[in-house]
Amino acid sequence: MLDDLTRLAGAARARLPATDVDDWSVRWSRTRSRGWSVRRGVAEPPSAGSAEGALVTAVVNGAEGWAATADVSERGLAAALERAAEWARVVGDRALVRMLPADVSDARGTYIGPGVDGAELSGAAIQGALRQLEARLRSGANGPESAIVDTTAGLDVVDVDQAAWTSRGGATLQRLRHVSPNLAATAARGAISQGRSLGGGENAGLNRQGGFDLFDVAWLEREAERIREEALVLLTAPNCPSGAMQLLLMPSQMMLQIHESIGHPLELDRILGDERNYAGTSFVTPEMFGTYRYGSELLNVTFDPTIPGELASYAFDDAGTPARREWLIRNGILERPLGSALSQRRAGLPGTANARSSAWDRPPIDRMANLNVEPGNTPLAELIARVERGVMMDNNISWSIDDSRNKFQFGCEWGRVIRDGQLAEVVKNPNYRGISATFWRSLSGVGDRGTVEVLGTPYCGKGEPNQMVRVGHASPACLFDQVDVFGGEE
Amino acid sequence: MSATHPSERAETQFAALTAALFAGLRGAEVALLSVEGEDTHFIRFNQAKVRQAGHVDRQRVTVRLIDGKRHASVRLDLTGHDDARRCLAALAEARALVAGCDPDPYLLYNTEPRSTRRVDHGTLPGPDEIVASVTDDAAGLDLVGIHASGPIWRGLATSLGQVNWHVVERFDAKVAAYLGGDRAVQTGLSGAHWSRPAWQRTLATARVQLDALARPARTIQPGRYRVLLAPQAMEDLLGVMSWGGFSARALRTGSSPLNRLARGEVQLHPSVTFTEDTAGGWAPSFTADGFVRPDRVTLVEAGRHAGELVSARTAGEFSLPANGADSDESPRALAMAPGDIPPDDALARLGTGLAIGNLWYLNYSDRPAGRITGMTRFATFWVEGGEIVAPVPVMRFDESLLRVLGDQLVGLTTDAADLPDTGTYGGRALSGARAPGLLAEGFSFTL
Incomplete structure (x- = not known):
């Protein structure tokens, strides 16, 4: 496959009549998606899809243009290259960034992620298993639960093949498989309803790279029973208490906390102002790197696309930069931003291999990939024992943060009061709010490896034009002090 | 080219x-x-x-x-x-x-x-x-x-x-x-x-x-304030309401933020009317199932629940008549009827409070109860005596949709603005909304 496309890319360049193109690149991708779902006892129609095309860039006198085409024939790529070159000429000296030869990657290599070309499950087998799981969501030992009003069991499998070539000899091929099981149940009585899901439903949760072994039906059956029972418990639970108190966040909420109030504010393109009209800017400024205390000494955060199986793993980013593990925050001190090679040059800062695009028709921008909180040494039982008055929260359900990524408010599916070091009653509608710049300094306990969960979301949105990418987050359970906690409408 | x-x-x-x-x-x-x-x-x-x-x-x-x-x-x-x-x-x-x-x-x-x-x-x-x-x-x-x-x-x-x-x-x-x-x-x-x-x-x-x-900013303390939301801010409010708010499926499975309205437990202000106005919007008049959408579907009329968006699949599931909704049952052309406050009088009617140009990143803090949170963004001003006094740094709010559109609502402006959806996730959108400005009292800011 790579040889054929390499020949096509070279041939397309050779057909380009103009001689003013200094550099070019072709990034091809093919995404194949399959989805199955059973909802309220009925199998929904299966769907499949593919998206295939290439984004071509051309640099003329330091200005860059791009063109995206689904026609990946020699003629189609040549036409796209000419169109990209025309754009580069139109932009000319009104470009914000002058491209240099060193901006063009010469990296070469291949990466095949876990599960690619692995054993397949038939659609009928998947649908059968989903029927079984959905029945567990709906019915307990005594038959259907009348308060359970909505149930979904689903599975999405997305295979991505991508390859890139550049005028500087760069040639990379990467093949990835993403597997996302999904379970959710809603219980309702009158106008009151509560839901539970697997890791936060479709927005988050158990999204990973790998094979069909991630669709572990025996384990999912146990999870389905837990989800049903906990949705019913929530329906009659009191509201979360209000006040300043300790907050124990489980990994399924930590992933959202990391994502919104560490990941996004550290994106270098936001700091450089590119996102100010849409996703927003950042309270982080360039001079903070190297000295700013982002969190307590317990806070250690890494960017690591090299972990096989986490949702956003790869060997090269979409600008061809080889992926490496990097420390973003070490012992609470901010070390480096999430900035791709081009952003690094613009800002004069170190960065990461994080130029990523969502699809063949979008140019790469600075994104998160796998952004993880490193585990500490405290077992979960000890974290709980440390809480005099507080709440444990699990599974994100609501997220909101300002455009500088500072003032946030997050809500969870499941809350559990902790009183005098003991887990106590379940509470519904647990919410908390805070300010990123101070919140992480209240981190007082970090769970050990036994508390770590590897999670991820396929829905990280950003960019103009808009792009939705997959990001991975692994985290231990973490304890925070003096957080403003509150419940729902009385 | x-x-x-x-x-x-x-x-x-x-x-x-x-x-x-x-x-x-x-x-x-x-x-x-x-x-x-x-x-x-x-x-x-x-x-x-x-x-x-x-x-x-x-x-x-x-x-x-x-x-x-x-x-x-x-x-x-x-x-x-x-x-x-x-x-x-x-x-x-x-x-x-x-x-x-x-x-x-x-x-x-x-x-x-x-x-x-x-x-x-x-x-x-x-x-x-x-x-x-x-x-x-x-x-x-x-x-x-x-x-x-x-x-x-x-x-x-x-x-x-x-x-x-x-x-x-x-x-x-x-x-x-x-x-x-x-x-x-x-x-x-x-x-x-x-x-x-x-x-x-x-x-x-x-x-x-x-x-x-460019004037010196004024920082306000959390609390309840009288607010004037510009149509662009209303776009965000309508956007979050559309997450299942008018969906027949969501209303029947407990996940609509307008459950209490649909059940008749609460009413909105009599000046609130919402319509899915396909004829006046940019969205195609047909669905993926081949149904042609009606020109208009009234969803809320004079503060009372009046209709819902029913996709073909929901129609089969709950034995309802389909009315041209897409599978997600979100509005494609949600129109809020204007009110009687001339735009030139809006600041005077606000008197003292906040004039908010845009809202940002709205989400639910208690979805079944219709309570939302979000931020102010871009141009937000402190107003006294109907005059702009100072810009206000971004503030977080946490408030019930049912109250903002209900007993806290003072009035709506006469200038409903066309608000095309300029989103480009997966491709350029063909949808939008139309909304007037909204004057409300007791709007709760928390951070």
Whole structure:
């Protein structure tokens, strides 16, 4: 496959009549998606899809243009290259960034992620298993639960093949498989309803790279029973208490906390102002790197696309930069931003291999990939024992943060009061709010490896034009002090 | 740079694909072929210079095969050559999926062909003009944002003889002019016919608003305040309401934030009326299931629940009449009726409080109760005696939708604004909303 496309890319360049193109690149991708779902006892129609095309860039006198085409024939790529070159000429000296030869990657290599070309499950087998799981969501030992009003069991499998070539000899091929099981149940009585899901439903949760072994039906059956029972418990639970108190966040909420109030504010393109009209800017400024205390000494955060199986793993980013593990925050001190090679040059800062695009028709921008909180040494039982008055929260359900990524408010599916070091009653509608710049300094306990969960979301949105990418987050359970906690409408 | 009317080529191509695909059907099989396409120039800029500029030429088709009560869909991108063979391969893949799936008791698609055709041609700017408009015209401004321009099309054909075709040629310039830090004015211009003078007037208005933002800021404490939400802020409020708010499925499965309204437990202010106004919007008049949408569906009338959005699948599931909703049952053209406050009197009617230009990042803090949280963003001002006094840094609110649109609502302005959805996730949107400004008291700010 790579040889054929390499020949096509070279041939397309050779057909380009103009001689003013200094550099070019072709990034091809093919995404194949399959989805199955059973909802309220009925199998929904299966769907499949593919998206295939290439984004071509051309640099003329330091200005860059791009063109995206689904026609990946020699003629189609040549036409796209000419169109990209025309754009580069139109932009000319009104470009914000002058491209240099060193901006063009010469990296070469291949990466095949876990599960690619692995054993397949038939659609009928998947649908059968989903029927079984959905029945567990709906019915307990005594038959259907009348308060359970909505149930979904689903599975999405997305295979991505991508390859890139550049005028500087760069040639990379990467093949990835993403597997996302999904379970959710809603219980309702009158106008009151509560839901539970697997890791936060479709927005988050158990999204990973790998094979069909991630669709572990025996384990999912146990999870389905837990989800049903906990949705019913929530329906009659009191509201979360209000006040300043300790907050124990489980990994399924930590992933959202990391994502919104560490990941996004550290994106270098936001700091450089590119996102100010849409996703927003950042309270982080360039001079903070190297000295700013982002969190307590317990806070250690890494960017690591090299972990096989986490949702956003790869060997090269979409600008061809080889992926490496990097420390973003070490012992609470901010070390480096999430900035791709081009952003690094613009800002004069170190960065990461994080130029990523969502699809063949979008140019790469600075994104998160796998952004993880490193585990500490405290077992979960000890974290709980440390809480005099507080709440444990699990599974994100609501997220909101300002455009500088500072003032946030997050809500969870499941809350559990902790009183005098003991887990106590379940509470519904647990919410908390805070300010990123101070919140992480209240981190007082970090769970050990036994508390770590590897999670991820396929829905990280950003960019103009808009792009939705997959990001991975692994985290231990973490304890925070003096957080403003509150419940729902009385 | 590009040939005129790519959508015309797409329509011809779609007809050819349709013929080839339907010729491949067997026995009693029924097929629906739909297409979503665009031919767009995207120019992204920062500091009034071009950050990224490029072009997308994309057509995505969905081949849906129905055999009795079994059905399945396969999507693919058209390449411009060999597409008939590729669509037939997709048909074969759909046939294999259908063979392995269960009958669907909720299958519902239109079996009474109703063809439609709407083509709205425009006069769009070329690449040189776009670049000049965001660099030369914005001289002296720290302008950041995006300009997207080109035709967007949607098509549907069924083997029962129905053909629907919908084209909108449109530009969407959405920008923010920054004074520094997070002080900025967001503005924009969308339409079918580009006017450089209109764009220059848009920027001139932004420059005037920046002058007001340059005043010393006033930080307010959390608490309840009287607020005037501009139509652009209302767009965000309507957006979060649309997450299941009007969905018949959500209303029957406990996940609608308007449950209590639909159950008659609460009423909104008598001046609140919501309509799904397909006739007045940009969305196509047909659904993926082949149903033609009614021109209007009244959702809330004079403060009372009056209707809901019912997709074909929900119609089958809950034995309801379908009314042209897409599968997500979100509005595509939600219109809020205007009120009786002339825009020139709005600040005077606010008196003392906050004039909010934009809201941002709304979400639910208690969805079944209709309580939301979110931020102010861009131009928000402290107003005293009907006069703008000072810009206000961003504030978080946490408030009930049912109260803001209910007993806390003071009035609505007479100037309902068209608010096209300029979103581009997966492709340029063809939807939007229309909303007036809203004056409310006791709006709760928390952080």
